[in-house]
Amino acid sequence: MLDTQYQAKDHESQIYKLWLDHDCFNPDSKINQNLRAKSKKGQESYSVIMPPPNANDPLHVGHAMFVTLEDIMVRTARMQGKDTVWIPGTDHAGIETQFVFEKKLKKEGQSRFNFDRETLFKMIWDYVGENSAIAVDQIKKLGASADWSRYKFTLDQDIVKTVLETFTKMNDDGLVYRTNRLVNFCPKCGTAFSNLEVDHKEQDTSLYYIKYGPFVLATTRPETKFGDTGLAVHPDDKRYQQYIGQEIEVEGLNGNFNLRVIADEMVDPEFGTGVVKITPYHDFNDFAAWQRHKAELPEPIQVVDFEGRLTAAAGKYARLKVAVAREQIVKDLEEKGLLVKVDKNYHNNLSVCYRCGNPIEPLPLPQFYIKVKGLTDAVSQRLDQGEIKVYGAGHDKILRHWLDNLEDWNISRQIVWGIRLPIWYKIEENLDAQITFIDTEKQRVSGKLSELLEKYSIDEIRNGLQNINASIEAKYLVSQENPGDNYLQETDTFDTWFSSSQWPFVTLMNNKPGDFERFYPTATMETAYDILMFWVMRMLMMGIYKTGKAPFKNIYLHGLIRDAKGQKMSKSKGNVVNPMEISEKYGTDALRMALIIRSSAGLDKSVSDGDFKATRNLSNKLWNASRFILLSKEENKEKPIANCSNDQAFEEKLQAITKEVTKNLESFQIGVAADTLYNEFWHWFCDQCIEESKKGLINQDLMFKGLLIFLKLLHPFIPFVTEAIWQELVKENLVEEKILASSAWPE
RNA sequence: GAGCCCGUAGCUCAGUUGGUUAGAGCGCUUCAUUGACAUUGAAGAGGUCAGAGGUUCGAGUCCUCUCGGGCUCACCA
DSSP states (O other), X not given: OOOXXXXXXXXXXXXXXXXXXXXXXXXXXXXXXHHHHTOTTTTOEEEEEOOOOBTTOOOOHHHHHHHHHHHHHHHHHHHTTOEEEEEOEEBOOHHHHHHHHHHHHHHTXXXXXXXXXXXXXXXXXHHHHHHTHHHHHHHHHTTXXXXXXXXXXXXXXXXXXXXXXXXHHHHHTTOEEEEEEEEEEETTTTEEEOGGGEEEEEEEEEEEEXXXXXXXXXXXXGGGGGGOOEEEEOTTOGGGGGGTTOEEEEOOBTBOEEEEEEEOTTOOTTSTTSEEEEOGGGOHHHHHHHHHTTTTSOOOOOOBOTXXXXXXXXXXXXXXXXXXXXXXXXXXXXXXXXXXXXXXXXXXXXXXXXXXXXXXXXXXEXXXXXXXXXXXXXXXXXXXXXXXXXXXXXXXXXXXXXXXXXXOEEOEESOSSSOBOXXXXXXXXXXXXXXXXXXXXXXXXXXXXXXXHHHSOHHHHHHTEEEEEOOTTOOOEEOSSOOOTTEEEXXXXXXXXXXXXXXXXXXXXXXXXXXXXHHOSEEEEEEEGGGIIIIIHHHHHHHHHHHXXXXXXXXXXXXXXXXXXXXXXXTTTTOOOOHXXXXXXXXXXXXXXXXXXXXXXXXXXXXXXXXXXXXXXXXXXXXXXXXXXXXXXXXXXXXXXXXXXXXHHHHHHHHHHHHHHHHHHHTTOHHHHHHHHXXXXXXXXXXXXXXXHHTTSSOHHHHHHHHHHHHHHHTTTSHHHHHHHHHHHHHTTOOSOSOGGGSOOOO
């Protein structure tokens, strides 16, 4: 007989093992085939692709949220007899992982510059391998009914092959191009980022008013002045009409130089002095201005390098870090009498790296881009046609906005942890490429390929290769195979999102034979709203491009989990809820229920200890109600079944609850479904009906039937306790179906 | 500057085509308790659904405006 209290810890791991032993999560298992054979919906396919968490990161509460929501959807569909699969996986998480690994290297007194790229890749691979069980084990602990026999990792060979095929197809279709543009470069992380990966931080900074010949102009970045190639004023600015088109002489820190004055509407005559210096290689607006005025302006000059130091163009300031150089330059300008004034309380937004928080430098770098216009239009069209539905407070509108305004996608990343671009440079055609490699003496060598080849063999360069920076006009070949010994492969890797945007179809195409036809398009993509444009939007673009079909029919976006006061959780605030701790303390069921009950698509949710206690109590309530019903069933075994006065009302209500909960689940009202079940089970079934049954107003057997229905309806939400009770019923021979997880949904 | 979301009980939040006395959890008050459960039960206090106007037989729900909070994007060098 059951204990008087339900102790989640005593049951959960055994229950999960029981499910695995019966292969309950695999659509091809006997038990699920039998379930489907009896179901009207047996022909209907239902698939969910799990958003792959970072392979070597412990889970946070957001993961618990997605596991719970998706598990509810999947368990419901499975019990409804649909051909159901939930495909799990993990992500190599390019920059995230390399960033963490580099911190580890730093602790050991090393840095990425000490290794050639193949060695570094291998080291990260091993590191991830050591830790990759973490995420998977924790997902299991959360009760995920995912089919582990279909598990995939983003760097699995077959996955990579398909990703590269997609790239090749895009290249063949003319969607890929290489160009030299300003990129968002993080000197600390050593890589460029797409616009989406740049954060903006409000800051108070200084606005320096500097003398430029007859003008005074305001700038926040005096250290880039050595890259000035012109000055700009507004075409209608009366003050400066006489100078437009003229060259003026400017006194500088490295001697005098000349700048031409151009007229451009981008200049706001009201701001500062109405004069702007044009520094095309270090400011996005200036770069655009330079492109408009190429005929009037000289070639741009790069003053800041990829390590965040000034280049030789800065004369005596060369090799200084940007911040140091700025201080020094301001001081020197002041001494020379070129600094007119400083506005110290200037407020603006600084672009910072979303990963490390350091300032982003706009820098010129040839990169590979994908033309997005056709891809985004195709997505908009599907949305117009209602082929894809978005659940989540207003986020559909945000998706639309992005689709209409997305700029071409920079897919090159200067890191090693990722899928290397299948781009090849023929050596004899690219002798001007800039190369960095580690020679056999473990020395880091940089230089022009032609010069390096005089001292080193091509094999030595290839083996120690760190970085190739081919010229802007470089000729290249796209090939998934090595085209020959006279080629060097591009050292850039794909943006992580380039591979994860293909996740729904690559996982299905490279799984059991027939999976793609059987499960694509998938039913629902469920994820947090904060990666809507990084991931969901791009999955739509890539899925439609590659397969002609949107990769999913529904998008369910959940909100962020916040603390009891509604504050965002963060390590520095110390208010982080660790799902594993909650699971240990209150049980996984309590964790799951607390996260999703009364949650609403697209909106954030606060949780506190009180919430977990309340849902833990639900498990206990269910356990004890079951105990009572079993006890009374045992006692009344000999008595004939008699009809009682409230039987009919009981059955009707039970039916109504089943209908309502099913409807809620099918219309993505998951928080409402949970709330309904909680209240109806506790306050109606327990508080009311059990009491009535004690008075003989409801038939005991009917109560048992009611219990079975509640166990089934509650199972997707709190799978462990419901299954634990079910197994007691199996032991007592009271039910036919051996596993609740693969039992039929009530009608 | 633009867009999006939110404002419902002391706190955290549900309330999807507008429809009976507006709900839950936690907290609070009083009482109960040997046929399951104190991780319990019963009863109760507590809301002019941010404010104003409008549409309607009827508005927490739809429209307009105002105020307050949050998020995102874009920005003046």
